Amino acid sequence: MTSTTSELLAALGVPAAAVTGGSMTVRSPIDGAVIGAVHEAKAADMTAAIARAQAAFLQWRTVPAPKRGELVRLFGEELRANKSALARLVSLEAGKVTSEGEGEVQEMIDICDFAVGLSRQLHGLTIASERPGHRMMEQYLPLGVVGIISAFNFPVAVWAWNSALALVCGDTCIWKPSEKTPLTALATQALFEKAVTRYAGAPAHLSQVLNGGAAVGEALVDDARVALVSATGSTRMGRAVGPRVAARFGRCLLELGGNNAIIVTPSADLDLAVRGILFGAYGTAGQRCTTTRRVIAHESIHDELVARLERARAQLKIGSPVEPGNLIGPLIDKAAFDAMQAALAAAREQGGEVTGGERALAQQYPEAFYAAPALARMPAQTDIVKHETFAPILYTLKYKTLDEAIALQNDVPQGLSSAIFTNDIREAETFVSASGSDCGIANVNIGTSGAEIGGAFGGEKETGGGRESGSDAWKAYMRRTTNTVNYSRELPLAQGVKFDV
Ligand code: NAD
Numbered sequence: 221m222t223s224t225t226s227e228l229l230a231a232l233g234v235p236a237a238a239v240t241g242g243s244m245t246v247r248s249p250i251d252g253a254v255i256g257a258v259h260e261a262k263a264a265d266m267t268a269a270i271a272r273a274q275a276a277f278l279q280w281r282t283v284p285a286p287k288r289g290e291l292v293r294l295f296g297e298e299l300r301a302n303k304s305a306l307a308r309l310v311s312l313e314a315g316k317v318t319s320e321g322e323g324e325v326q327e328m329i330d331i332c333d334f335a336v337g338l339s340r341q342l343h344g345l346t347i348a349s350e351r352p353g354h355r356m357m358e359q360y361l362p363l364g365v366v367g368i369i370s371a372f373n374f375p376v377a378v379w380a381w382n383s384a385l386a387l388v389c390g391d392t393c394i395w396k397p398s399e400k401t402p403l404t405a406l407a408t409q410a411l412f413e414k415a416v417t418r419y420a421g422a423p424a425h426l427s428q429v430l431n432g433g434a435a436v437g438e439a440l441v442d443d444a445r446v447a448l449v450s451a452t453g454s455t456r457m458g459r460a461v462g463p464r465v466a467a468r469f470g471r472c473l474l475e476l477g478g479n480n481a482i483i484v485t486p487s488a489d490l491d492l493a494v495r496g497i498l499f500g501a502y503g504t505a506g507q508r509c510t511t512t513r514r515v516i517a518h519e520s521i522h523d524e525l526v527a528r529l530e531r532a533r534a535q536l537k538i539g540s541p542v543e544p545g546n547l548i549g550p551l552i553d554k555a556a557f558d559a560m561q562a563a564l565a566a567a568r569e570q571g572g573e574v575t576g577g578e579r580a581l582a583q584q585y586p587e588a589f590y591a592a593p594a595l596a597r598m599p600a601q602t603d604i605v606k607h608e609t610f611a612p613i614l615y616t617l618k619y620k621t622l623d624e625a626i627a628l629q630n631d632v633p634q635g636l637s638s639a640i641f642t643n644d645i646r647e648a649e650t651f652v653s654a655s656g657s658d659c660g661i662a663n664v665n666i667g668t669s670g671a672e673i674g675g676a677f678g679g680e681k682e683t684g685g686g687r688e689s690g691s692d693a694w695k696a697y698m699r700r701t702t703n704t705v706n707y708s709r710e711l712p713l714a715q716g717v718k719f720d721v
Pocket of ligand 1: 369370371372373374378396397398399432433435436437438441452453454455456457458461474475476477478508509610636678
């Protein structure tokens with residue numbers, strides 16, 4: 221383990237024994253160095269963890285919601301105090317450039333703040349009853365144990381989106397992080413435990429982390445005591461998880477792959493569009509679910525836009541994400557690099573003209589996988605363009621009419637994020653209307669990635685249909701009851717039904 225990682229882990233409160241001597245070797249994508257050896261849970265460990273979480277739930281659900289919010293507030297304080305250390309660990313383990321690592325922890329802080337306010341606003345409706353002397357209302361009540369399965373590319377924020385809400389909703393959490401990023405999960409759990417020690421009367425095991433691969437996740441997925449499984453990752457994973465949870469009538473919240481496009485129209489501010497596309501396509505080395513993978517540009521501005529993107533692309537500085545000035549960090553591993561190369565080969569075979577995409581810094585980092593961002597000018601929306609390759613590849617396409625552009629934008633299996641750059645209000649409103657983008661996120665004059673926590677986040681079609689984070693996404697973490705209260709001395713039946721002897 222490098223001293224930097226071990227120092228960070230110690231500062232964040234993770235005992236050395238938790239990150240040494242285990243069977244899961246953790247490598248930094250920055251240079252391929254081993255930075256930990258984490259202990260892998262077994263299916264039986266998961267069964268025991270679920271029993272503990274269920275026992276904790278029975279206590280936690282009776283704590284008033286604003287008091288539950290206080291624990292999340294304390295956790296937010298721990299995150300604020302440890303922001304730079306946790307962000308640095310995100311960079312070391314997931315390869316994010318420093319400002320993006322810090323942005324990820326800021327997102328955790330933001331959702332904690334949101335959840336604290338929410339803890340006083342878990343409102344149901346009161347409803348007019350058709351019967352005299354009756355009142356109807358609905359309540360949102362704690363749901364149970366929430367299982368959180370997360371992906372490597374947002375190793376901690378996605379957990380926070382789920383757990384901050386789940387905890388104020390009165391639920392308990394079990395986290396199965398990505399097998400590629402167990403260290404940041406252990407550090408986050410340690411910070412949560414610090415908050416728990418400052419909170420009088422918290423039941424033990426409100427949040428637990430179990431590291432391991434798909435088999436550990438499956439033990440969570442199949443257990444009927446887990447009321448909600450919130451799973452973030454590839455569509456392949458969602459296809460396995462969704463039906464298994466449905467088979468036991470559990471609830472599932474799926475946040476899966478995206479294939480996000482930006483439409484650029486003739487009236488667009490091209491300076492803005494270039495900046496939005498550049499960050500969207502190449503930020504996080506193309507490893508965001510909301511990464512811009514396609515640009516659909518009007519034929520009148522296509523060539524100019526692509527020329528500007530090409531110039532900017534070639535200037536992006538590739539290098540260690542923890543060194544200032546670098547904007548493109550490494551891919552997570554060799555498999556990601558190989559998938560990128562395969563996609564670029566397919567793009568060429570399907571008529572694309574590709575620039576960039578080659579391996580970078582191989583001499584300096586022989587055990588790590590940096591790649592030059594790639595631009596692929598495509599003759600049409602071919603099969604490879606419809607496929608999510610989790611790497612910095614931007615496909616460009618031309619269109620003639622807005623209807624054609626919107627049809628292209630929607631003609632992919634995924635439905636997460638989308639954007640239009642235009643100064644024409646008709647085009648903008650059409651894009652966000654019922655006949656516009658079919659995605660969960662549709663933006664105007666900003667890119668596809670970098671969502672704020674205040675809105676509900678998620679997408680349609682193969683993205684899985686789940687919504688988490690802001691707005692009313694909290695309702696997924698609670699069960700709704702409808703209550704009819706009769707304060708009269710009669711017992712009238714609804715719809716005028718008579719049943720008297
Ligand atoms: P992945 O699907 O390989 O793994 C995600 C998680 O699922 C891991 O924790 C993994 O161990 C677990 N898993 C895999 N198979 C499982 C199974 N059968 N049962 C239970 N758990 C299982 O994804 P990844 O490579 O870590 O992440 C990249 C993918 O995640 C991309 O497709 C990206 O678009 C997607 N993603 C989506 C969102 C979103 O909010 N929509 C956010 C981040 C990432």
